[in-house]
Amino acid sequence: MTDTREELAPSASGVEAIESRTGGAGEAPPTLRRRPRRLRRTGAIRDMVRETRLRPQQFIYPLFATSGSNTQEEIDALPGQYRLSPDRLVEQAKRAWDLGIPAVLLFGHAEHKDEIGSEAADPRGITQQAVRALKSNLPDLVVMTDVCLCAYTTHGHCGLVDENGQVLNDPTLEVLAKVALSHAEAGADTVAPSDMMDGRVGAIRQALDAAGREDIGIMAYAAKYASAFYGPFREAVDSAPQFGDRRGYQMDPANCREAVREAKLDVEEGADIVMVKPALAYLDVIAAVRSAVDVPVAAYNVSGEYAMVAAAAERGWVEPRALTLEVLTSIARAGADMIITYHALEAAAWLKA
Numbered sequence: 001m002t003d004t005r006e007e008l009a010p011s012a013s014g015v016e017a018i019e020s021r022t023g024g025a026g027e028a029p030p031t032l033r034r035r036p037r038r039l040r041r042t043g044a045i046r047d048m049v050r051e052t053r054l055r056p057q058q059f060i061y062p063l064f065a066t067s068g069s070n071t072q073e074e075i076d077a078l079p080g081q082y083r084l085s086p087d088r089l090v091e092q093a094k095r096a097w098d099l100g101i102p103a104v105l106l107f108g109h110a111e112h113k114d115e116i117g118s119e120a121a122d123p124r125g126i127t128q129q130a131v132r133a134l135k136s137n138l139p140d141l142v143v144m145t146d147v148c149l150c151a152y153t154t155h156g157h158c159g160l161v162d163e164n165g166q167v168l169n170d171p172t173l174e175v176l177a178k179v180a181l182s183h184a185e186a187g188a189d190t191v192a193p194s195d196m197m198d199g200r201v202g203a204i205r206q207a208l209d210a211a212g213r214e215d216i217g218i219m220a221y222a223a224k225y226a227s228a229f230y231g232p233f234r235e236a237v238d239s240a241p242q243f244g245d246r247r248g249y250q251m252d253p254a255n256c257r258e259a260v261r262e263a264k265l266d267v268e269e270g271a272d273i274v275m276v277k278p279a280l281a282y283l284d285v286i287a288a289v290r291s292a293v294d295v296p297v298a299a300y301n302v303s304g305e306y307a308m309v310a311a312a313a314e315r316g317w318v319e320p321r322a323l324t325l326e327v328l329t330s331i332a333r334a335g336a337d338m339i340i341t342y343h344a345l346e347a348a349a350w351l352k353a
């Protein structure tokens with residue numbers, strides 16, 4: 001707390017005197033009936049009137065699973081984030097859980113990539129192994145899984161690709177539904193499709209229900225932009241597209257109304273949670289989606305956003321704790337009910353301190 005005694009000393013009487021003046025003589029300060037600074041005067045008052053509160057319960061911690069055991073590889077462009085073998089992943093998830101973070105979002109670092117992303121739906125795949133390890137050790141932890149093909153395909157696109165390099169929409173839906181179902185069978189609580197194919201939420205909902213898994217939730221990457229902020233993530237799971245880009249399926253950063261349309265469509269198709277991604281450069285989109293739907297809204301504070309903070313902090317240019325909490329608070333203030341963030345562990349620890 002930085003408040004000093006001087007700050008707390010009563011100065012209000014002078015202010016009241018000014019308010020009662022009629023002014024005029026030139027020397028008098030203007031009459032100010034409204035003085036917002038009154039509510040900023042002490043830490044206790046500021047605490048009382050704070051509109052947005054961050055809690056670890058709002059955080060979802062992204063984790064990268066890799067095969068093997070006792071393996072921990074730091075991701076170059078994401079300092080402090082690792083690719084972890086299932087055993088080490090459990091330890092890391094336990095740290096998050098003990099700090100009050102209720103959920104993790106899992107990504108797999110595929111061992112075998114092919115044209116059609118076969119490992120993505122394989123019960124022995126890396127994501128499925130990691131889900132089983134997490135659920136058998138931390139049964140109450142909410143395990144969410146990213147459902148996409150880009151980390152499992154040789155071409156690095158999020159769907160099936162034809163001979164002309166076109167990403168095929170409808171044939172991909174069936175594959176995504178299989179991937180989601182395999183995650184559910186492994187024990188995932190929530191599946192999170194991030195591919196941006198049209199109709200995938202409906203297709204996944206239908207497949208889950210047909211298999212008797214009405215209990216599994218869907219968090220849709222509803223408004224996912226074709227963003228330059230995903231660079232470090234693509235290094236983490238080697239998922240950069242080998243030709244072209246993702247602008248034919250991910251959204252144009254210039255659009256906001258379209259995000260609302262996407263979110264509403266996903267809710268209609270059965271999404272339990274809709275997500276906006278990235279977060280920091282898209283606060284207006286978070287606010288628009290929040291006011292347009294009645295399901296919880298998540299925002300993804302993505303890899304590039306984290307990397308920028310980490311890089312500036314490393315150079316001593318910014319104060320990481322204050323900057324990080326400001327970033328996360330802003331995302332919550334914009335309307336995000338949950339925040340997926342690589343800062344989750346440190347932020348939860350800071351909030352507890």
Ligand code: PBG
Pocket residue numbers: 146148150158194195229230231232233234239301302303304
């Ligand atoms: C997979 C996926 C991506 C991210 C989450 N799921 C990358 C992409 O679409 O290229 C990005 C997450 C991040 O940058 O932190 N489709």
